[in-house]
Amino acid sequence: xxxxxxxxxxxxxxxxxxxxxxxxxxxxxxxxxxxxxxxxxxxxxxxxxxxxxxxxxxxxxxxxxxxxxxxxxxxxxxxxxxxxxxxxxxxxxxxxxxxxxxxxxxxxxxxxxx
Amino acid sequence: xxxxxxxxxxxxxxxxxxxxxxxxxxxxxxxxxxxxxxxxxxxxxxxxxxxxxxxxxxxxxxxxxxxxxxxxxxxxxxxxxxxxxxxxxxxxxxxxxxxxxxxxxxxxxxxxxxx
Numbered sequence: 001x002x003x004x005x006x007x008x009x010x011x012x013x014x015x016x017x018x019x020x021x022x023x024x025x026x027x028x029x030x031x032x033x034x035x036x037x038x039x040x041x042x043x044x045x046x047x048x049x050x051x052x053x054x055x056x057x058x059x060x061x062x063x064x065x066x067x068x069x070x071x072x073x074x075x076x077x078x079x080x081x082x083x084x085x086x087x088x089x090x091x092x093x094x095x096x097x098x099x100x101x102x103x104x105x106x107x108x109x110x111x112x113x114x
Numbered sequence: 115x116x117x118x119x120x121x122x123x124x125x126x127x128x129x130x131x132x133x134x135x136x137x138x139x140x141x142x143x144x145x146x147x148x149x150x151x152x153x154x155x156x157x158x159x160x161x162x163x164x165x166x167x168x169x170x171x172x173x174x175x176x177x178x179x180x181x182x183x184x185x186x187x188x189x190x191x192x193x194x195x196x197x198x199x200x201x202x203x204x205x206x207x208x209x210x211x212x213x214x215x216x217x218x219x220x221x222x223x224x225x226x227x228x229x
Binding site for chain 1: 222
Protein backbone atom coordinates (compact mmCIF):
# COMPACT_ATOMS: atom_id res chain seq x y z
CA UNK A 1 0.00 0.00 0.00
CA UNK A 2 1.23 3.49 -0.81
CA UNK A 3 1.59 5.90 2.03
CA UNK A 4 3.76 7.92 4.37
CA UNK A 5 5.77 6.20 7.08
CA UNK A 6 6.99 8.13 10.08
CA UNK A 7 9.35 6.67 12.63
CA UNK A 8 9.71 6.27 15.47
CA UNK A 9 6.18 6.61 16.83
CA UNK A 10 7.52 7.84 20.18
CA UNK A 11 10.83 9.60 20.82
CA UNK A 12 12.46 10.99 23.92
CA UNK A 13 15.08 13.72 23.92
CA UNK A 14 17.62 14.55 26.58
CA UNK A 15 18.84 18.07 27.30
CA UNK A 16 21.32 19.29 24.68
CA UNK A 17 20.60 16.41 22.35
CA UNK A 18 19.68 16.54 18.67
CA UNK A 19 17.15 13.98 17.48
CA UNK A 20 16.08 13.07 13.97
CA UNK A 21 12.57 12.10 12.91
CA UNK A 22 12.19 9.97 9.82
CA UNK A 23 9.62 10.46 7.05
CA UNK A 24 9.45 8.19 3.99
CA UNK A 25 6.82 8.21 1.27
CA UNK A 26 6.18 5.81 -1.60
CA UNK A 27 3.49 7.88 -3.27
CA UNK A 28 5.90 9.42 -5.81
CA UNK A 29 4.95 12.84 -4.48
CA UNK A 30 7.08 15.85 -5.29
CA UNK A 31 6.33 18.01 -2.27
CA UNK A 32 6.88 17.11 1.38
CA UNK A 33 6.09 19.00 4.58
CA UNK A 34 6.75 18.93 8.30
CA UNK A 35 4.17 20.21 10.78
CA UNK A 36 4.16 20.57 14.52
CA UNK A 37 0.89 19.96 16.39
CA UNK A 38 0.27 21.32 19.87
CA UNK A 39 -3.06 21.10 21.73
CA UNK A 40 -5.40 23.94 20.75
CA UNK A 41 -3.02 25.37 18.15
CA UNK A 42 -3.72 23.37 15.04
CA UNK A 43 -0.89 22.43 12.73
CA UNK A 44 2.01 24.79 12.19
CA UNK A 45 4.38 24.45 9.24
CA UNK A 46 8.05 23.89 10.10
CA UNK A 47 9.69 23.24 6.71
CA UNK A 48 8.59 22.20 3.26
CA UNK A 49 10.28 20.95 0.12
CA UNK A 50 9.05 21.04 -3.45
CA UNK A 51 11.90 19.14 -5.09
CA UNK A 52 15.01 17.20 -4.15
CA UNK A 53 17.84 19.26 -2.69
CA UNK A 54 15.59 22.25 -2.11
CA UNK A 55 13.53 23.27 0.93
CA UNK A 56 12.03 26.39 2.49
CA UNK A 57 11.36 27.52 6.03
CA UNK A 58 7.79 27.52 7.27
CA UNK A 59 6.33 29.58 10.10
CA UNK A 60 8.27 28.01 12.97
CA UNK A 61 11.61 26.81 11.52
CA UNK A 62 13.84 28.02 14.37
CA UNK A 63 15.52 25.11 16.16
CA UNK A 64 14.80 22.65 13.35
CA UNK A 65 16.69 21.49 10.27
CA UNK A 66 15.81 19.27 7.30
CA UNK A 67 17.37 17.66 4.26
CA UNK A 68 15.92 16.35 0.98
CA UNK A 69 18.53 14.16 -0.65
CA UNK A 70 15.96 11.72 -2.08
CA UNK A 71 12.47 12.26 -3.38
CA UNK A 72 11.11 9.64 -0.98
CA UNK A 73 12.71 10.95 2.20
CA UNK A 74 12.45 14.18 4.21
CA UNK A 75 14.01 13.77 7.68
CA UNK A 76 13.55 16.43 10.36
CA UNK A 77 16.20 17.14 13.01
CA UNK A 78 15.08 18.76 16.23
CA UNK A 79 18.17 20.52 17.49
CA UNK A 80 19.13 21.49 21.03
CA UNK A 81 18.29 25.07 20.05
CA UNK A 82 14.58 24.15 20.09
CA UNK A 83 13.78 24.84 23.73
CA UNK A 84 10.23 23.52 23.72
CA UNK A 85 10.32 20.45 21.48
CA UNK A 86 7.55 18.45 23.17
CA UNK A 87 4.87 18.05 20.50
CA UNK A 88 3.31 15.74 17.93
CA UNK A 89 5.21 15.98 14.63
CA UNK A 90 3.46 15.25 11.37
CA UNK A 91 4.96 14.70 7.94
CA UNK A 92 2.88 15.19 4.80
CA UNK A 93 3.31 14.96 1.06
CA UNK A 94 1.46 16.02 -2.06
CA UNK A 95 1.72 15.63 -5.83
CA UNK A 96 2.84 19.20 -6.34
CA UNK A 97 2.55 22.24 -4.18
CA UNK A 98 0.45 24.17 -6.67
CA UNK A 99 -2.02 21.49 -7.68
CA UNK A 100 -5.40 20.64 -6.22
CA UNK A 101 -4.07 17.40 -4.88
CA UNK A 102 -4.47 17.18 -1.10
CA UNK A 103 -1.69 16.76 1.35
CA UNK A 104 -1.48 13.21 2.71
CA UNK A 105 -0.25 12.79 6.27
CA UNK A 106 1.72 10.16 8.13
CA UNK A 107 0.68 8.97 11.59
CA UNK A 108 3.12 11.21 13.40
CA UNK A 109 5.95 11.03 15.92
CA UNK A 110 5.36 12.12 19.50
CA UNK A 111 8.47 13.75 20.93
CA UNK A 112 8.92 14.23 24.66
CA UNK A 113 11.66 15.57 26.92
CA UNK A 114 13.34 13.25 29.41
CA UNK B 115 0.54 36.49 9.18
CA UNK B 116 -2.37 34.82 7.44
CA UNK B 117 -4.83 33.30 9.89
CA UNK B 118 -7.71 30.91 9.86
CA UNK B 119 -9.92 31.04 12.95
CA UNK B 120 -11.96 27.97 13.81
CA UNK B 121 -14.84 27.56 16.25
CA UNK B 122 -15.99 26.02 18.47
CA UNK B 123 -12.98 24.51 20.18
CA UNK B 124 -15.09 21.54 21.25
CA UNK B 125 -18.54 20.28 20.34
CA UNK B 126 -20.81 17.64 21.83
CA UNK B 127 -23.67 16.29 19.74
CA UNK B 128 -26.18 13.51 20.19
CA UNK B 129 -26.29 10.66 17.72
CA UNK B 130 -28.37 11.65 14.71
CA UNK B 131 -27.87 15.35 15.28
CA UNK B 132 -26.15 17.94 13.09
CA UNK B 133 -22.58 19.01 13.85
CA UNK B 134 -21.54 22.43 12.61
CA UNK B 135 -17.98 23.75 12.67
CA UNK B 136 -17.13 27.24 11.46
CA UNK B 137 -14.01 28.84 10.05
CA UNK B 138 -13.18 32.40 9.08
CA UNK B 139 -10.17 33.75 7.24
CA UNK B 140 -8.68 37.19 6.88
CA UNK B 141 -6.72 37.06 3.65
CA UNK B 142 -8.43 36.83 0.26
CA UNK B 143 -5.41 35.16 -1.35
CA UNK B 144 -6.62 31.61 -0.62
CA UNK B 145 -7.71 29.32 -3.47
CA UNK B 146 -8.59 25.98 -1.86
CA UNK B 147 -10.28 25.11 1.43
CA UNK B 148 -9.93 21.51 2.70
CA UNK B 149 -11.27 19.95 5.88
CA UNK B 150 -9.29 17.25 7.65
CA UNK B 151 -10.43 14.63 10.18
CA UNK B 152 -7.99 13.33 12.78
CA UNK B 153 -8.41 10.40 15.17
CA UNK B 154 -6.24 10.09 18.31
CA UNK B 155 -2.69 8.97 17.55
CA UNK B 156 -3.20 9.28 13.80
CA UNK B 157 -2.41 11.84 11.17
CA UNK B 158 -5.14 14.04 9.67
CA UNK B 159 -6.99 12.65 6.65
CA UNK B 160 -8.68 14.74 3.98
CA UNK B 161 -12.44 14.72 4.46
CA UNK B 162 -13.82 17.16 1.89
CA UNK B 163 -12.59 20.30 0.12
CA UNK B 164 -14.02 23.26 -1.78
CA UNK B 165 -12.82 26.01 -4.10
CA UNK B 166 -13.99 29.62 -3.60
CA UNK B 167 -16.01 29.71 -6.84
CA UNK B 168 -18.46 27.18 -5.35
CA UNK B 169 -20.89 28.01 -2.52
CA UNK B 170 -21.60 24.47 -1.37
CA UNK B 171 -20.19 20.99 -1.76
CA UNK B 172 -21.76 17.80 -0.43
CA UNK B 173 -20.24 14.35 -0.05
CA UNK B 174 -22.48 11.89 1.76
CA UNK B 175 -23.25 13.24 5.23
CA UNK B 176 -20.60 15.96 4.98
CA UNK B 177 -21.29 19.40 3.46
CA UNK B 178 -19.10 22.47 3.14
CA UNK B 179 -20.83 25.84 2.90
CA UNK B 180 -18.71 28.70 1.60
CA UNK B 181 -19.46 32.43 1.88
CA UNK B 182 -16.80 34.30 -0.09
CA UNK B 183 -18.03 37.80 0.75
CA UNK B 184 -18.02 37.06 4.48
CA UNK B 185 -14.74 35.11 4.25
CA UNK B 186 -16.33 32.22 6.12
CA UNK B 187 -16.79 28.54 5.49
CA UNK B 188 -18.33 25.78 7.56
CA UNK B 189 -18.55 22.02 7.81
CA UNK B 190 -21.91 20.39 8.45
CA UNK B 191 -22.09 16.75 9.49
CA UNK B 192 -25.62 15.41 9.10
CA UNK B 193 -26.91 12.43 11.09
CA UNK B 194 -23.78 12.52 13.28
CA UNK B 195 -22.54 9.12 14.43
CA UNK B 196 -20.29 8.08 17.35
CA UNK B 197 -17.70 7.06 14.75
CA UNK B 198 -17.50 10.72 13.68
CA UNK B 199 -15.97 11.59 17.07
CA UNK B 200 -12.60 13.07 16.14
CA UNK B 201 -10.75 16.36 15.79
CA UNK B 202 -11.62 18.38 12.72
CA UNK B 203 -9.37 20.98 11.11
CA UNK B 204 -10.23 23.50 8.47
CA UNK B 205 -7.45 24.82 6.27
CA UNK B 206 -6.85 27.35 3.54
CA UNK B 207 -4.26 27.20 0.78
CA UNK B 208 -2.32 30.31 -0.24
CA UNK B 209 -2.76 31.26 -3.88
CA UNK B 210 0.06 33.71 -4.41
CA UNK B 211 3.15 35.48 -3.18
CA UNK B 212 5.97 33.80 -1.36
CA UNK B 213 3.54 31.49 0.48
CA UNK B 214 2.06 30.00 -2.70
CA UNK B 215 0.60 26.56 -2.06
CA UNK B 216 1.06 26.67 1.70
CA UNK B 217 -1.77 25.38 3.92
CA UNK B 218 -2.81 27.43 6.95
CA UNK B 219 -4.78 25.42 9.49
CA UNK B 220 -7.46 26.39 11.97
CA UNK B 221 -7.01 25.53 15.63
CA UNK B 222 -9.14 22.39 15.47
CA UNK B 223 -12.50 21.28 16.89
CA UNK B 224 -12.86 18.22 19.08
CA UNK B 225 -16.19 16.61 18.17
CA UNK B 226 -17.82 14.11 20.51
CA UNK B 227 -20.96 12.31 19.36
CA UNK B 228 -22.86 10.60 22.17
CA UNK B 229 -24.73 7.39 21.36
